[in-house]
Structure formats: structure tokens, C-alpha cells
Amino acid sequence: MPAYHPTTIRLHSNNCPHAVELWKLNTPYDRSIFHTGVIAHAILEEIGKNPDKDARQVADKIVEKYCSEGRAYDSIPEPPAPLADALEGAKLALDWHRKFPVPFGDGITHEHPFAFTDQWASVDYNDKTAKFRTLLDVVEIHEEYNSDTGETHTRAIIRDYKTSWVATYDELDSFQRRCQAVVVWLFYRPDFITLEIANLRLRCNFFKEIDCHAQQNMLQEWQDNISTAIRTLDKQLNPNPGAGCVQCQYSPYCEYFDSMYKSDDVYRKYIAAKEIVAKLEPQIRKIHKAKPPKRIGLGLVGYAQKKRKKILPTAQQTILQKWTEQDGTLHELFASMDLSIRVVEKIARKITSSKKEREQLIQQITKEEPYSSFGIHKDK
Numbered sequence: 001m002p003a004y005h006p007t008t009i010r011l012h013s014n015n016c017p018h019a020v021e022l023w024k025l026n027t028p029y030d031r032s033i034f035h036t037g038v039i040a041h042a043i044l045e046e047i048g049k050n051p052d053k054d055a056r057q058v059a060d061k062i063v064e065k066y067c068s069e070g071r072a073y074d075s076i077p078e079p080p081a082p083l084a085d086a087l088e089g090a091k092l093a094l095d096w097h098r099k100f101p102v103p104f105g106d107g108i109t110h111e112h113p114f115a116f117t118d119q120w121a122s123v124d125y126n127d128k129t130a131k132f133r134t135l136l137d138v139v140e141i142h143e144e145y146n147s148d149t150g151e152t153h154t155r156a157i158i159r160d161y162k163t164s165w166v167a168t169y170d171e172l173d174s175f176q177r178r179c180q181a182v183v184v185w186l187f188y189r190p191d192f193i194t195l196e197i198a199n200l201r202l203r204c205n206f207f208k209e210i211d212c213h214a215q216q217n218m219l220q221e222w223q224d225n226i227s228t229a230i231r232t233l234d235k236q237l238n239p240n241p242g243a244g245c246v247q248c249q250y251s252p253y254c255e256y257f258d259s260m261y262k263s264d265d266v267y268r269k270y271i272a273a274k275e276i277v278a279k280l281e282p283q284i285r286k287i288h289k290a291k292p293p294k295r296i297g298l299g300l301v302g303y304a305q306k307k308r309k310k311i312l313p314t315a316q317q318t319i320l321q322k323w324t325e326q327d328g329t330l331h332e333l334f335a336s337m338d339l340s341i342r343v344v345e346k347i348a349r350k351i352t353s354s355k356k357e358r359e360q361l362i363q364q365i366t367k368e369e370p371y372s373s374f375g376i377h378k379d380k
């Protein structure tokens, strides 16, 4: 049986057990959606490992290599990346490095490999007895002196670079994050762990601290959960087609997905159709970015020119002028306006001086309420 990654275990819960079976069979899947993120990661790693080199030149070399030779992931070769995706990845990495220079030096490891046997003995990443493997973007180990207590403690910082807009606070409690905390806890036995999401698109960090002594039971429970997952994945796994097929990397290669699409069950057919559209639309969008739409039968597929109303930059001034001409006050004008969440957040950013203050204000002036949202809702 193979060594599992956190992402393999996630296939079981996010998609279905059969997705793990397809993974075990090395079923190929489309990795092109990962190009931008892969290149951004590779550039940040190289900058961290070569602090004396010019970051721009480091990025250019990675782009040239990944767009000509391609790369290998876990010894499986991948085709070259499209130049546009690579350049986007390079921009994300360089912009990040400009704002948060990539750290280097003693105790800092970029692309830190971890591997463990089924009894949680640490082994080399490619060791045949490994049962659980993971590569962490950055691990920093620091000794910190507490002048109040006179004690020194060890802090491990685990940094995960993310290129998705939606990777924020919630991501700090994901299964992947728990796996990262467990492997660093077992390997370094630190006193504290700081989990960090470095969101390259949002250009901001999200943190969570774990006190490894006070929260030892929690870490132990996370470790036990990984052991249970590994034992489960070693078994023959039956398929469970359904909502999990949405965003399943194996849907184009899965017989159970095909049966679902061909079934007479309107719900199953609907799920399959949504997944097919989700896979096809990005491809068609990409083709037609610089191409006219394609005629199919009585209509066109691609981008069509349409018109919509946009508010001019002078609109606020014009409205204010007309309002005051009719003796209206600013207070009355403000009271007559419908505020959207987006506008409230924008104003809050301008009138507060810290993130905490902003969040408190937004909490004070907004409320959550239930509403009915139609679609496919996956189990959490």
C-alpha cells in the first residue's frame, strides 16, 4: 500500500472513497489549474534558498524551466506550463516577496519534507516504509526568550503559501493544517506552533497559535485521526458518487460519474451536468479570451459584447450638488442611501485604524441572517 499525503486523505472526505482508489492507480488528472500556484511556490522556495541572488532573475529562471521542460511531482513528470499562467505565478511571488521578504537563515527550511511509518517513526521522504508524507512550504524553528519568566522556549512557524482568494481564517483549521501541525510537533517537539496562511493573492497573513503543552491532547487526537484515516484508506474503498463529484479531479475518468450522468435520476444528472460545465467553462473561456465567439447552431459560444450601466466618477459630486440645490442636508442624503455590505466594508476600512477595530465596527453594524440558497451543498 502507498504512502498517503494529506491531500489523498482529503479526497476521501471531499469527493468520495473511489477517488482514493483512482489515486492509488496513478490515474492521470488535469493539473493545469495548478500551474500558477506551483510556479509561485517554486519561485518563493528558490528565493529562500538563494537569498544572495536577484529575485527577478530567480523568478525568470523558474519560468523558463517550467515553461520549457515542465517539472516532476512526486517523480511523475508534468508537461510545460503555459507562459501566461507562469507569468501570473511569478508576479504573485515577486509582489509577495516585495511586501514580505522571504526569510532565510538558521532554522528556516523551505520545502521541508516529512515522512513517517505507520508507527509514526520518522523516515526519509522517499523511504519505502513511509506511510504518511507531506512537504511543507516553510518551517521556521526559533528559540525565544521570555524576559518575564527567564525561560527559553522553542517556536515552530509553519507557513503555507496559498494562491486562492478564499484561503483565509477557515483554512487555519483544515485537515491539511492539522496534519502540518502534527508532523512538526512529532519531529521538532516545539513548545509552541504558529500556523500561518500566507495568501499571495490577498497579500496578507492569517495566524493561529498552538500551545503544544496545554493542547497536547488535541495534537494527539489529530495524530490518531490521521492513523485512522491511513488504516481506512488501506482497505478496498467503495464509490459514493453524488455531491462529492463536484470538483473531483477524477470526474472525466470515472465510470461511476458516467453512470450518474446517464441515470434517469434528475438530481444525479443535475450534479453531473454542473460538474461537466465547471470543467468545460474555464477551457472555453481561456480559448476565447483573445478569439471571437464560436458559432454553434443558432447561437454563439464565447464572449459577446453587451452593455451595462456604470456609475461615473463624477456621480457623487453631481448628486450632492443637486441635493444641496434643493436644500437637502448631507444627513438626509446619507439616510436616503441603501448601503451594501461592500460599501460598508469600504467605509469601515477608511474610518478605522486597525483590523481589529474594523472587524468590531462591522460586527456592530451588520447581522447574519438565514437565507435560502439554491444549489449543491456538500457536507462539511
Ligand code: SF4
Pocket: 015, 016, 017, 018, 019, 020, 022, 239, 240, 241, 242, 244, 245, 246, 248, 249, 250, 251, 254, 255, 256, 257
Ligand atoms: S467522480 Fe464522483 S464517483 Fe468518481 S471518484 Fe470522483 S467523487 Fe467518486
